[in-house]
Amino acid sequence: MDVLLFGCGRVGRAFCELLCRKSDMLKRASISLVGVATKSRGCIYNPHGIDVDDMLRWESITGRIDALSRGGCSVIQDSNEMLRDINYDVLVDCTPSDFDLGEPARSIIIKAIQKGKHVITANTAAMSLYFDEIMDEALEMGVKVLYEATVLSGTPLFSLVRDGLPGCRIKRFEGILNGTCNYILSIMEMGCSFDEALLETQRRGLSEQNPWVDIDGLEAAAKTVIVAKSLMGLNVGMSQVHVKGIRNVTTQAIEDAKRRGGKLKLLSRVEINADDLDITVNPEILSMGHPLAYLEGFSVGALLLTDMIGEICVSGSGSGPKETSYSLLRDLLSLKGR
Known part of the structure; x- marks a missing residue:
């Protein structure tokens, strides 16, 4: 070949x-x-x-x-x-x-x-x-x-569903899909400001040439659309994703999440309700009982709710x-x- x-x-x-x-x-x-x-x-x-x-x-x-x-x-x-x-x-x-x-x-x-x-x-x-x-x-x-x-x-998602979950319908998808944003939020948990964390990411050559594609949630939204189309058969486009990136996340917001017993993450979500479709990319506080709350640094991952075997979580420690x-x-x- x-x-x-x-x-x-x-x-x-x-x-x-x-x-x-x-x-x-x-x-x-x-x-x-x-x-x-x-x-x-x-x-x-x-x-x-x-x-x-x-x-x-x-x-x-x-x-x-x-x-x-x-x-x-x-x-x-x-x-x-x-x-x-x-x-x-x-x-x-x-x-x-x-x-x-x-x-x-x-x-x-x-x-x-x-x-x-x-x-x-x-x-x-x-x-x-x-x-x-x-x-x-x-x-x-x-x-x-x-x-x-x-x-x-590098973490299998489409091949996992295609080869490992035949016959399953994906009812809900949640994911941490942008490693750069996850890294910045992890650094901010250590006390750095957003600007300091972004500079560290750029200094190490770990962000895109235009970091705002990551920061404003655009890349995560594009990935969410691919998931919605491929895994859930939805006819959606970028204009239907409600997107809010991490540009305005403050250290105060990070501390508030800690006080509430959770972690602030940029979460992508696709959920089919009875009469509505929820497709979003937003900073959300995840409780420590959520499998994706433990992803730090450049880790990425996804939580899938299936109609046959419940929830499945996959994650990977790198996204470069x-x-x-x-x-x-x-x-x-x-x-x-x-």
């Missing part, structure tokens, strides 16, 4: 590093990376498989993906040419999320699907804005689109590029096994 990677930023590079670490397993599974396309650092193609370790070494020296132009590698001038002309089986999309337009990920994904290629994506924005269009197009073309990496980074890259690999192995 030949893989074309679009985007080699933090997540794309972590995915490549993971391919290096798991090279023996991937070789046994006949999975190889044949193309890498970037917006400004070049594109390369090798129909026999790219030496990923060599590519990363040259990229770290030169800053260019296309510095590796030996061992059968061809330099491609245009990323659109990669989508259109080279031979591959699966597109792995690691392009940055644009929460306004969902581009270029949407166009890249649709073009790959129309060529009859499977797609694995980490792009939260594109999947939240164009979920129905993308999935309908994939159904028509008879290909798979997998997107485990879009919501809980390394964890996200594992979900991409898991989806890739899932495709190979089908």
Whole structure:
């Protein structure tokens, strides 16, 4: 199975590093990376498989993906040419999320699907804005689109429900979906102000280039929409999510939560009531009896209420590029096994 990677930023590079670490397993599974396309650092193609370790070494020296132009590698001038002309089986999309337009990920994904290629994506924005269009197009073309990496980074959610809960209906979803916000609130519990906690997050390179996408709840809202559509079959969009981020959370609010025997968390919720739909992203005080109250730092997690076996909670201790890259690999192995 030949893989074309679009985007080699933090997540794309972590995915490549993971391919290096798991090279023996991937070789046994006949999975190889044949193309890498970037917006400004070049594109390369090798129909026999790219030496990923060599590519990363040259990229770290030169800053260019296309510095590796030996061992059968061809330099491609245009990323659109990669989508259109080279031979591959699966597109792995690691392009940055644009929460306004969902581009270029949407166009890249649709073009790959129309060529009859499977797609694995980490792009939260594109999947939240164009979920129905993308999935309908994939159904028509008879290909798979997998997107485990879009919501809980490396922690299984969609695969858990798909493979582990067949026949279950999800009646309610609650989640801590943004690791940056959870980290900031955890730091504030130690006595830091919001501004101090945000600066610490940026200093350590742990937030997005535009941190307000996280802080104002936009990324969490996009993830919540994907969950509502994928796991609950709801016809909802971003405009239907009631969003309040953590920008105005004070140390006083953190202390009030402690006095009330709980913790303040940015909680996503989707709940189907008798005659209403509740879909929100808000700072909420969780009692210490709530499974998600114990998630600290960059941990993320979800609590699902099912109609057959009650509540199920999943959580992961990290939500960075390394964890996200594992979900991409898991989806890739899932495709190979089908």
